[in-house]
Amino acid sequence: MKDKNNNQEREEVLFSEQAEQVEKNESSEPEKENSQETVKLKKQVETLRRELEDEKQRHLRTRADLDNLRKRMYRETETKSIYAKKDILLDLLTFLDFFEKARKQVQDPAAAEGINIIARQFHELLNKHGVKPIDCLGKEFDPADQEGIGYIETEEYPEGCVAEEICPGYKLGEILLKPARVMVARNPDDTQVTEKEDEK
Numbered sequence: 001m002k003d004k005n006n007n008q009e010r011e012e013v014l015f016s017e018q019a020e021q022v023e024k025n026e027s028s029e030p031e032k033e034n035s036q037e038t039v040k041l042k043k044q045v046e047t048l049r050r051e052l053e054d055e056k057q058r059h060l061r062t063r064a065d066l067d068n069l070r071k072r073m074y075r076e077t078e079t080k081s082i083y084a085k086k087d088i089l090l091d092l093l094t095f096l097d098f099f100e101k102a103r104k105q106v107q108d109p110a111a112a113e114g115i116n117i118i119a120r121q122f123h124e125l126l127n128k129h130g131v132k133p134i135d136c137l138g139k140e141f142d143p144a145d146q147e148g149i150g151y152i153e154t155e156e157y158p159e160g161c162v163a164e165e166i167c168p169g170y171k172l173g174e175i176l177l178k179p180a181r182v183m184v185a186r187n188p189d190d191t192q193v194t195e196k197e198d199e200k
Contacts, residue, residue, distance in 0.1 A: 086177060089131055093170055093178050096122060126170070134169035134180045136162045145169055147179040157185040 103119060106112045134145050140161050141148060152163040162182045169180030 082172065082175060085129070086172060086175065089126070089129070089170075089172060089177055092126070093131075096126075097167060129172075131170050131172055131177065134171060136169070136180050136182060137165050138162065141182070141184045145171070145176060145179055147181050148184050149181050150183050151186040152183045153188040154185050155188065159185055159187045161185050 099119065099122070103112070103115045106115055136142070136146055138157055138161055146162065146169060149166060154163050157163045161184070162180075163185035164183040165180055166183060167181040170177045
């Protein structure tokens with residue numbers, strides 16, 4: 001009878017140990033599954049984060065490209081507009097040169113006054129469209145804006161400076177429309193030295 005009870009107790013103990021083991025196994029399985037699911041979700045989140053960052057960078061590059069394209073098109077339009085304007089203004093400046101020469105020949109004071117008013121209005125019109133005369137008298141000769149047509153022996157201006165403006169020059173903003181035609185100052189002493197050297 002005792003043996004039977006002992007066997008039964010042993011079986012109960014074994015059964016309870018097995019039940020505990022099964023419970024442990026069952027409880028560890030979901031933990032493994034949960035940890036694997038978590039790892040998988042973390043990987044997905046990281047992948048999505050990288051994709052989002054890539055899309056953000058692509059979007060910024062596209063916006064920058066679009067902005068650059070817009071600026072380039074604006075510059076090209078401005079350049080075309082300026083060069084179209086330049087041709088018309090050059091024709092007007094040629095006319096102005098002839099007008100200025102004719103104005104100097106007028107002797108009648110009343111007629112001269114009328115011509116002076118027209119000339120002033122003409123200059124105001126050019127100024128309104130951004131055309132400015134090149135200020136060069138007394139300044140150092142600059143071949144970029146001026147066309148030297150000869151020398152003047154003078155002590156009034158330093159050597160190498162513009163001593164006389166034969167024909168005014170004009171600019172449209174920074175664009176040269178017409179160079180000023182000028183005479184450049186030369187020291188009279190240098191001329192004499194040059195002449196003496198030539199005689200030798």
